[in-house]
Amino acid sequence: MTFDPKFASATEIATAIRTKQTTAVRVTEDVLQAIKDVDPEIQSFVTVSDQALVAAAAADKALNKGDLLGLLHGVPIGVKDNYLTADMPTHAGSDSSVFNFPVEDSAAVARLRASGAVIIGKTRMHEFAWGNVTPPTKNPWSQSRVPGGSSGGSGAAVAAGLVPIALGSDTGGSIRIPASLCGVVGIKPTFGLVSRAGIVPHSWSLDHAGPLSRSVADSALALDVMSGFDAADPGTVRAPKTRLLGSIDQSIKGQKIAICRNYFFDSNELEVSQNVELAIEHFKKAGAVVVEVKIPLLEFSLGAIYAIELASSAAYHADNIRKGLASHFTDDVRTLVEMGQLISGTDYLKAEQYRRVLGEEFQKTLSTADAILTPTLPLTAWEIGTWEVTVTNDEPESVLAASWRLTYPFNLVGLPAISVPCGFNSQGLPIGLQLIGRPFEEATVLRLASSYERAHDWITRRPNI
Amino acid sequence: MFEKEAEQAKLYELMGARINPEREAHILKALEHVCLELAKLRELDLKDVHPAVVYKAPGFSDGGKDDL
Numbered sequence: 021m022t023f024d025p026k027f028a029s030a031t032e033i034a035t036a037i038r039t040k041q042t043t044a045v046r047v048t049e050d051v052l053q054a055i056k057d058v059d060p061e062i063q064s065f066v067t068v069s070d071q072a073l074v075a076a077a078a079a080d081k082a083l084n085k086g087d088l089l090g091l092l093h094g095v096p097i098g099v100k101d102n103y104l105t106a107d108m109p110t111h112a113g114s115d116s117s118v119f120n121f122p123v124e125d126s127a128a129v130a131r132l133r134a135s136g137a138v139i140i141g142k143t144r145m146h147e148f149a150w151g152n153v154t155p156p157t158k159n160p161w162s163q164s165r166v167p168g169g170s171s172g173g174s175g176a177a178v179a180a181g182l183v184p185i186a187l188g189s190d191t192g193g194s195i196r197i198p199a200s201l202c203g204v205v206g207i208k209p210t211f212g213l214v215s216r217a218g219i220v221p222h223s224w225s226l227d228h229a230g231p232l233s234r235s236v237a238d239s240a241l242a243l244d245v246m247s248g249f250d251a252a253d254p255g256t257v258r259a260p261k262t263r264l265l266g267s268i269d270q271s272i273k274g275q276k277i278a279i280c281r282n283y284f285f286d287s288n289e290l291e292v293s294q295n296v297e298l299a300i301e302h303f304k305k306a307g308a309v310v311v312e313v314k315i316p317l318l319e320f321s322l323g324a325i326y327a328i329e330l331a332s333s334a335a336y337h338a339d340n341i342r343k344g345l346a347s348h349f350t351d352d353v354r355t356l357v358e359m360g361q362l363i364s365g366t367d368y369l370k371a372e373q374y375r376r377v378l379g380e381e382f383q384k385t386l387s388t389a390d391a392i393l394t395p396t397l398p399l400t401a402w403e404i405g406t407w408e409v410t411v412t413n414d415e416p417e418s419v420l421a422a423s424w425r426l427t428y429p430f431n432l433v434g435l436p437a438i439s440v441p442c443g444f445n446s447q448g449l450p451i452g453l454q455l456i457g458r459p460f461e462e463a464t465v466l467r468l469a470s471s472y473e474r475a476h477d478w479i480t481r482r483p484n485i
Numbered sequence: 486m487f488e489k490e491a492e493q494a495k496l497y498e499l500m501g502a503r504i505n506p507e508r509e510a511h512i513l514k515a516l517e518h519v520c521l522e523l524a525k526l527r528e529l530d531l532k533d534v535h536p537a538v539v540y541k542a543p544g545f546s547d548g549g550k551d552d553l
Contacts, residue, residue, distance in 0.1 A: 358504055373531040376534055
């Protein structure tokens, strides 16, 4: 029987190539054909590599000589359009030709290639990572709905079964939001675990790099390849390379999970709440200890992330603004970048003061609990063209404010946070569960997520495309 | 009067790129919800809190885990 890479995991693909059930070239040809067949509808890729087959042939040649390049030998991977690549242009989600970026590999892409990965193409993103919509990409579960963002192309490509892993970046939830809305896994690692060198910056102290994948195991695998100190990113730490893949199936018995009822459970869609409560029951049955906690001051976090993200984005784009290039941004992004110029230095520093206080509050909670559990988003994927939503019976709010409410606190404090599929609502739209751990304890959140994943069949469900 | 305006414009320019007042009003109106959140944050008394570290002297960072 011919091996079909569509919807296969990275481990399955790597094993099939290593054991000569298939070749990297055959896998790459199948993936390129699947992109041709499916992507005109989903539009998850902005660029498809013309070098992918060359890389795959090189991987096959190496294997024939007995050289296994690494954990991802021959595995097709998508890369968000803000990661620099040597063989494809980078646009950071912009349609304009006035913004130019170096043609070289970002640190994460270089590590993937060194591990044998075949970079299939660049996935679409919300322009300059400043939004949660990612036009024109569609959600594979319902093509009238958004895939989320800003790594929306990566979420859609993985959900459509085109690639097992796609890279994303996360400044306020941009990995976890599309992961949740597209029904896939996405992990924002601890600040400093993965190098951001060669990723177009959005907000230096909030930006994180990480993978989206169909399975928890594939996210662990990707992090094992991507993690590690890089002198080119002043944020990375000299921690040993992770060995996460081998630890995710361990028992979760006795693990303490904190449920913060204030803020994270204040205003969520009913079916989101119901599915998350069922997940909490799963963890209790699996032997975890669930405790309820209260974390104060979270109601000030939105102002803090706005101050830091807006000011940082304006600082990054200062030269573009000075040169009069702001008109080349889309309207929504231009408004946000220009708003960054209006953030005062005192407000920025107030946000940094708040950030320290919030970090200490999370530290207190995580000194007695191994992880925190929340929904990833208060809602499921919204209709394309909708800019305001009413999550419960409260006032309408912007989709930006509603969709990142439960994710951005963990960008402010740099903690590892994973989104894992948590069932579907009555309209068949995916729901996400978020697990947050202590700094550099990705193994804990991956283990908990894997326990939940193995106990449910969400991963076997496929969108009708 | 013209000289005064020109001098003022020069000072504004020295302070960085300026957004014209009409555009500025449009941005603030469009992002009124952001303004409200910033105002709320401003009400917090944090004068005794050292801001989160955003700078490390070159050569003094060992990239240790405590850097978070």
